[in-house]
Every structure is written in C-alpha cells, then in structure tokens.
Amino acid sequence: MMNGIQGRGVLGLLAAAVIVAGCGPAGTGTIRVSDVHPESYPTVQGLMRMAEALEERTNGELRMQIYHSAQLGRGETDTLQQTRDGDIQINRISAAPLEPYSDKIGVLAMPFLFRDAEHKWAVLEGEIGDELLESIGGGLVGLGWQDSGARSFYSTAPLEGPEDLQGLDIRVQDNEIMQAMVRALGATPQAVPYDELYSALQHGVVDAAENNPPSYYTSGHFNAAPHFILNEHVQIPEVIVASERWWSRLSEEDQEAVREAAQEQLAYQRERWAEMEEEAFEAVREAGVTIVEPDQAALDAFADAMAPVFDSHGGAFGDLISRIEAVE
Ligand code: GTR
Numbered sequence: 205m206m207n208g209i210q211g212r213g214v215l216g217l218l219a220a221a222v223i224v225a226g227c228g229p230a231g232t233g234t235i236r237v238s239d240v241h242p243e244s245y246p247t248v249q250g251l252m253r254m255a256e257a258l259e260e261r262t263n264g265e266l267r268m269q270i271y272h273s274a275q276l277g278r279g280e281t282d283t284l285q286q287t288r289d290g291d292i293q294i295n296r297i298s299a300a301p302l303e304p305y306s307d308k309i310g311v312l313a314m315p316f317l318f319r320d321a322e323h324k325w326a327v328l329e330g331e332i333g334d335e336l337l338e339s340i341g342g343g344l345v346g347l348g349w350q351d352s353g354a355r356s357f358y359s360t361a362p363l364e365g366p367e368d369l370q371g372l373d374i375r376v377q378d379n380e381i382m383q384a385m386v387r388a389l390g391a392t393p394q395a396v397p398y399d400e401l402y403s404a405l406q407h408g409v410v411d412a413a414e415n416n417p418p419s420y421y422t423s424g425h426f427n428a429a430p431h432f433i434l435n436e437h438v439q440i441p442e443v444i445v446a447s448e449r450w451w452s453r454l455s456e457e458d459q460e461a462v463r464e465a466a467q468e469q470l471a472y473q474r475e476r477w478a479e480m481e482e483e484a485f486e487a488v489r490e491a492g493v494t495i496v497e498p499d500q501a502a503l504d505a506f507a508d509a510m511a512p513v514f515d516s517h518g519g520a521f522g523d524l525i526s527r528i529e530a531v532e
Contacts, residue, residue, distance in 0.1 A: 234267050235450075237294040238283045240274040240398050245422055246480050247296050247442055248272045250350050250473030254444070257465035266458060268294065279397025281378045288343035290449030294462075295344075298352065299440050300377040306346075308339040311521045313381040315437045315510040317528060321353075324439050327531050332524070337443070345451045348466035350442035351477040352416055356435050358425065359412035360405065362494070363433040365502040366509045372411040375401055381517050385437070388512045398423070405429045418477070421484035426493050433496040435506045 237255075239248050248270060255268035276292055277283040280301040287295040303310040311317070318324040327333055328349050337346030357363060359372065370390035376382040383393040391412075396404045398419075404410045405428035412429065414437070420426055444466045451459065489495060498506070518525055 234269045235293045236276070236291070237268045237270045237296070238276040238287070238292045239270065239272045239296045240280060240283075241272060241419075242422055243272050245272070245418065246473055246476035247350055247352075249476045250469040251294075251296055251444070253472045254465045254469040257468045258461060261461040261465060262458060266461065274397075274399040279378075279399070282397070284344070284445075287445060287447045288449075290447045293447050293450040294347075295445050295447075296350065296442060297445065298377060299443050300379040300382060302340060302344075302443060302445070303379050303381070305342040305344050306336070306339040308521065308524060309336050309443075310379070310381055310517075311524050311528065312336070312440050313379050313385075313438055314518065314521075314525065315385055315513055316507050317525070318439050321439070323531065324441070327528050328441060330531060332528060332531065340443070340445060343448045345446040345448050347444045347446055347463055348470060350444065350470065351474045352440060352442045353418070353477065353481055354436035354439045355414045355416050356433055356437065357412060357414045358420060358429045358432040360408075360429045360431070361411070362431045363412075363496060365433075365498065366435075366506050369412060373409075375404060375410045375413040381513060382438075384513050384516055385510050388510050401425060402428060416481075417484040417488070418480045421488050426488045426491060430491075430493045431496070432488070432493055433498055433502075435498050435503060437506055437510060 237251055239245075239251060241247050251268065251270050255270065258266050258268060277286055280295075280297045283292055283295055284297060284301060284305070286292045299309050299312045303313070318327070328336075333349065337348070340346035357369060357374070359368070362368065366389055369386075372391045373394050374386045374389075374391045375396045376386055376393045378395055386393040394404075394410050396410060401410070401413055402424050405413065405425060413425065415423075415425070417432075420432060426432070446462065451462075454462070485495070514525075
C-alpha cells in the first residue's frame with residue numbers, strides 16, 4: 205500500500221515538508237502547543253495569555269494552537285520527545301520529566317528544597333532561575349516558568365504520616381529523584397502517564413500518587429483516592445519549552461517575541477493558580493475528601509524519611525543546592 209507522502213507527488217512532498225517542519229515559512233504559521241491539562245486549568249490559561257501576547261507582538265504572524273487535555277500524546281515524556289523532533293513546537297510540562305534534558309533542572313525535585321512559595325519565586329525569578337532555564341538542552345529551549353504550587357501524597361487508604369506509605373505502589377512522574385524519594389519511604393515507584401493515572405488508581409494498579417490540589421481535583425483522582433495529606437514534599441514548577449528545531453529557524457526578532465510572551469503570561473498564570481488552588485480545596489472537601497494537615501512532627505518525619513535522597517542525588521548538583529538555600 206502506498207503511504208500518504210508517496211501518493212502526493214512533488215507538491216505533496218513540499219506540503220509534507222512544511223507539515224514535518226511543523227510550521228509554515230519562516231516567521232509565519234501556526235505553532236503546535238501541548239499541555240496535559242484541561243482548557244480551564246491555570247497552565248492552559250497561561251498559555252492562552254501567552255498566545256495573545258505573541259500575536260500582538262508579531263502582528264498576528266505567530267499564532268499558537270493549544271492542544272490541551274493531553275491531545276498530543278501519551279504522557280509528558282512522550283510529548284517531550286515529539287517536541288525534540290519538532291512535531292510539537294511549544295510544550296508546557298512539569299520540570300520533573302525535564303530531568304534528562306539538563307544537568308541542573310533536576311534539583312527542583314529535591315524534597316523540601318524551598319522554605320516556602322516566596323523562596324521558590326525568589327529563586328525562579330532570579331539569577332538561578334535563568335541559569336536553570338538556560339541549562340535545558342537536548343533539542344529543547346527553556347522559555348519560562350509557571351506556578352504549580354506544592355505536591356502532596358494521596359491514597360486509596362487513610363494517610364496520617366510517612367509510615368502509611370510504606371509498602372505501597374506509588375505513581376510518580378518520570379524522574380529519578382522522585383523515584384528515589386518514594387523508595388526512601390519504603391514504597392515502590394510506578395511510572396504511569398498522567399492521563400492514565402485515574403484508571404490505574406481505580407483498578408488498584410497503584411495505591412497512591414502525589415500532586416498539587418488543582419491536579420488532584422481536575423483529574424478526578426480524588427474520586428479514586430480520597431485521602432490527601434498536605435505534606436507538600438516538593439514544589440516543582442511548570443516550564444514552557446520550545447523545540448530547538450523550530451526555534452533555530454525563527455528570526456531573532458521572533459525569538460525575542462516568543463520569550464517575552466512566555467515571560468508576560470506568568471503574572472496572570474500565578475493569579476489563576478491561586479484561585480484554582482482555593483477552588484480545588486473547596487471542591488474536593490465538598491466531595492467528601494479527607495485532607496489531613498500534618499503537624500510539625502509529621503512534616504519532620506517526612507523530611508527525615510526523604511533525607512537520604514540528598515546523599516544519593518544531591519552531590520550531582522554541586523553547590524546549586526546551597527546557593528538555592530542561600531537565596532533570601
Ligand atoms: C501536574 C503537572 C503536569 C504533570 C502532572 C503529573 O502537576 O502540571 O504537567 O506533570 O503533574 O504528575 O504527571
């Protein structure tokens with residue numbers, strides 16, 4: 205059987221080349237943008253704000269077509285590969301699966317790295333944040349940050365402290381540090397793409413997972429795993445990355461416009477994040493979810509249990525951890 209490209213003749217081949225490039229002639233065309241979350245989610249809302257800013261800056265020449273709700277792939281590791289290949293031009297993903305694309309960004313998955321949200325933003329919006337974005341490579345270009353609050357554990361069975369996670373199968377993102385963290389808790393890490401996790405929880409393929417309240421709510425995971433402990437072990441931000449293949453063909457002016465638009469959406473995205481966090485807490489509580497707010501002793505127990513991760517993985521980051529800790 206003839207494949208699509210063979211059947212198209214010379215003009216068809218030219219058209220296919222444009223499709224493979226994922227974008228029209230330099231400076232024009234539609235930019236394919238990927239996000240796993242639904243349209244109303246703050247990350248997608250931030251991308252929509254970025255799209256507006258970009259259209260304005262380029263007089264409508266660069267338009268972002270946002271494929272939300274994981275339309276473009278099976279999990280973030282998969283869409284990152286597509287971004288690398290140039291089939292997706294912009295991807296909004298968590299910093300966690302970016303670990304293999306940078307020797308520095310993995311630091312953001314270190315447990316209890318930031319004192320609080322202010323500390324996190326002082327780091328991300330400062331010199332270290334720029335350094336982390338610039339460290340992204342392997343066919344990707346780091347453009348900007350988005351808020352993703354803090355991640356906590358949730359389970360099909362009650363959770364009061366780290367001891368309740370022992371022996372469980374816990375889904376984590378594709379990230380070595382997260383896997384080590386779960387092992388340090390005496391549990392088994394499982395890799396499940398985000399959009400398949402609801403069913404995995406429902407069918408007992410995994411017992412528990414971890415995420416921020418907006419994801420816990422909008423994914424429906426709260427229905428399958430109604431016990432949430434607000435232990436906030438990591439504050440891994442979201443990142444907007446571009447495909448280098450596409451990026452390298454943009455004019456300097458257009459690159460500048462894309463970068464500025466990625467910066468511009470952040471303030472708006474953070475506002476939407478704060479609103480969504482409140483909405484998520486309210487909604488899951490109303491649905492009967494138990495949200496346990498651990499006392500200091502339970503929080504310390506989590507930090508102690510996860511501390512071995514600093515010994516096993518911290519050294520790879522040189523002085524980055526102490527530089528982050530030193531940020532006021
Ligand atoms: C969410 C994040 C997604 C995805 C998801 C996950 O908080 O926004 O990009 O990484 O977590 O756990 O897979």
